[in-house]
Amino acid sequence: MTTISGNALKIDAVGLDQLSCAAKEDPSTGKKTLRAKTVCEAGFRNMTYVRELAPMLVGEPPALLGDDAAPNPSETALAALGSCISVGMLANATHRGVTLSEIEVAMEGDIDISAVWGVGDTPEGKVLGFSEIRCRVTLAGDADASVLQEIHDNAIKWSPVLNTFRRPVVVASALAVE
Known part of the structure; x- marks a missing residue:
């Protein structure tokens, strides 16, 4: 919220x-090109890099064979x-x-x-x-x-x-x- x-x-x-x-x-x-780079850390843990910001972790829940450390891509x-x-x-x-x-x-x-x-x-x-x-x-x-x-x-x-x-x-x- x-x-x-x-x-x-x-x-x-x-x-x-x-x-x-x-x-x-x-x-x-108003037309821009946005960029992001995703690098697999291990298993289904992915770090996504945008601009110079801290990377975002994206993963999967245990039911989808992940470690539940972060939201999944969807x-x-x-x-x-x-x-x-x-x-x-x-x-x-x-x-x-x-x-x-x-x-x-x-x-x-x-x-x-x-x-x-x-x-x-x-x-x-x-x-x-x-x-x-x-x-x-x-x-x-x-x-x-x-x-x-x-x-x-x-x-x-x-x-x-x-x-x-x-x-x-x-x-x-x-x-x-x-």
Whole structure:
């Protein structure tokens, strides 16, 4: 839960406006290339490196032969989706002059793991990945329910991660043998 008791959740409104104006003036400024590198430590323990930040551990639970030390990749995808929606709501609220005191995004998704990473149930035409994701959002702030609904709806509509889930994405992979 993203709540600061007695305080407002805030971002730099002037900085947000500058980003918005720059993107409107030159849409190419909004196009970026993001990078992440994942290195297997041992078993199903993976360290993912992003920018110069501390690495993130991603693993598997014992039921999937992991050591339960970190969220698994699918849980991490849900976390990314929930975080993106939260960021969008705070940005939308700030843009409207609404002060939020609570943002909570609870994510739940149904996934079929019977393919077991390509070594299990893999009939032709099997659809992999999440089949349904449910998102429950709690917002509190100094606006009425209709404005909070507009903030919610706009964040859902424009979430980059949500839109990645909604549409096909071209993924290219190349093997480097060492």
